Amino acid sequence: MKNNRRDFIKKAGLAGLSFAGGSLFGNMALAKNTDQKDKRNSLSMNVNMDNGDETLIGAYGDWAASMIEGKIPSHSLRGDQWSDVDEWKKAARERYADRIAVPDIGPTPAVSVDKQHSYDGLHIEEISWQLPYGPRSEGILLKPEGSTGQLPGVLAFHDHGGNKYFGKRKITRTSDSRHPLIEEHQAHYYEDVAWANELAKRGYVVLVPDAFPFASRRVLLKDVPEHLRDGLTDDNPENPENIEAYNDWAGSHESVMARSLFSAGTTWPGVFFAEDQQALNILAGRDDVDENRLGCGGLSGGGMRTVFMAGMDSRIKSSVCMGFMTTWKDLVVAKSFTHTWMTYAPILPNELDFPEILGLNLPNATFVQNCNEDGLFTLSEMHVADDILREVYDKAGVSDKYKCSFYPGGHKFDKLMQKDAYAWFDDTLKG
Template identity: 30%
Template sequence: MQPSPRREFLKAIGTGSLALTGGMSAIGNAGPFVAAQKVAAAEMPADLPVEQAPANADLGSLYPVVRGLAEKVPYPYSFLSGRFASLAEQQAAGREKVLEAFGYRPAAVAPNAEVVSRQEFPEFTREKILFSTSPQFRVPAYVHIPRGLKERGPAIVDLHSHGGMFLFGKEKVIDFGTNHLTMKTYHERNYGGRPTTTELVKRGYVVITIDAFMFGERRARFAEDQELGSNRGDYSPATVDLLNRKCRSKESTLAKSLIYAGICWPGIITWDDMRTVDYLVTRPEVDPARIGCLGVSLGGWRTIFLAGLDERIAAACVVGFMSTVQPMIERHINTHSFAHFVPGLHQYLDLPDVVALRAPRPLLVQQCRQDGLFPVQGMEDSVTKIAAIYERAGAKEKFAGQFYDVPHQFNVAMQDDAFSWLDRQLKPT
């Protein structure tokens, strides 16, 4: 009697001749397995018809289902919803919804800052500090102070980007003179070769930048990494690439672990950014009424939430991160980090609604028309929506949206426009 295809299949598994975890190449060579599939398929009815998804939709045939669910969301906590009697009422309710979605409101702590090191340069002083943002976290940061300050001056919270670079965080926006080779390349690609912190301090701003959670000195490190030592400046580009890939592979692990802890990763990032303002207002060089923030990419996302939640931010510049969220579902999900997704939030507020929680305070949004991270329609609609909110708030002139015909970046021309705008908002005439 001839052995059955099923028996041959089981025998192949037992002898290890089928590498089932090896991908389609192994399956393609598994004759008995193919035969078994054909027998099973002949006994099954055809699949039910499904709605055809647009080509390249991130979710394939499931995209129309999710699109249908998203279209039912009216963003009831938007100021444009008409639900609230006043701007103040809407903003209080909207901020509460954001914080609820974060699931993260640790006990208040004093910054208790300590200076780790101090360097003097002709135009500024650089301090590396540690300060507390919660009972669990002591956060490393750099503070740049212009030389020759005679009175309290304006300050900027400079929020670093993502860019797949986990090994460095706060260093992404700083020119150290002699920079790590990977940072030199990163600065050129993302900042037009001009890191923003160093330029801003030269313009007279006190500037602080921290490591966001999972970046720089707060990245995930593993036992086998210890042999590399703790001086990142000594790492080769190949080592930096290796460690970046390891951290990237743990993004979903971090996000899922924090969900089990009852909180979300974006909540920690934004909370730390708000507590950075707590520290900044303790500095004797800083005028608390003249604090701004800016950032590109993840830094732009961080600006949306910091500026929307913290009323002490007098002027905010969002760069390379603004879109209505529903158009992103089709094919702009896989381009984004887990750091950008807040569970449950978009039942209530769209991204433009979040940043518009700061109205009527000044807001600049800079976007790149060739930015592959966002749909153009979503970017354009977001500016239209923010403008409508500001107009309804009686502050039409306090919002500006600018488009640049470039890919995802914060180049020198964009920086010059942003810095001039910040000067007009934060420096007395």
């Protein structure tokens, strides 16, 4: 089996991009791999661009960065024009919602419980719902077996990882049998832990929905014009070689999807938020969930989705953004090349720096987890993002509701980070 894409992602030190988020979130929208392209991408992701004159866009980098560098965005709480926190949050959220152009996708859909069973101390439900467009959305819900009453609820976001064939399965385990690519994924990025399961065991109702367009929400080859299929089909979908081929195709198709969304008058962040909010509505509406104790979190593309969700919905009382925090400047000059199309919202950098989107969730609690050798970001800009969020929370008088930690190693959510994340949720949703 050819593992060029997966091996490349590992060598580049990338984990589960785009969870989060992505990755969505998301690591990259790549065309089909070639040896030369892999080498160029790998070098680009690992190079430290904190110093020197090189930028991703050459001589235009300093000019592009100067549009936002050293300036307080117009809707930043750090600006002198904002003294009333509630007034700022209302105005900033309205502007942010306008910029990401959140589509109206209707009321909360009806939910079907397609399967349910017990596994490893957990009650597991495989659920689905129909949005006004696309195939049925699927999710996995987990809670302690035999639990009674209402528990805190957490929306757990899977990563991107350059892998759109899988979604919810990336961070869950529903039986002793796992797909070999999921075994590899969890071992490499999560230290062989299905973290959504482990969080549920601590006394939470955890919902893991498939993101747009992953797994049940993925674009099927039969639904696109034949000249875009590269000779691929949807046949025998669980075959590892077919999954690898589909993921390569889906990576190159990201730019098509992004341009289509822009042309339709919306953005990928807007679609993410609309669909993830429906999942939150489903979680919050359950009889076994305390709607006043809701959280969300995820790695990479999932960290990105955490930023979007927490920033826009005050029902999120606690969030953990894992491996997706930097500044817009970092993406201007150094790291946009390593990220998915799912990240961007035109014009917004003039009004909010990226970490300030997450800051819109204050006074609720948020925890950012960074890795010192994360090839997706420059370390200096991760620290700048931390400084920005600290200043925002300090000005709002809720500095105790913000935490940021830096861990050794590359892009990941390992057992040490998981332990700290679980403790954060315990303190902020149970304490």
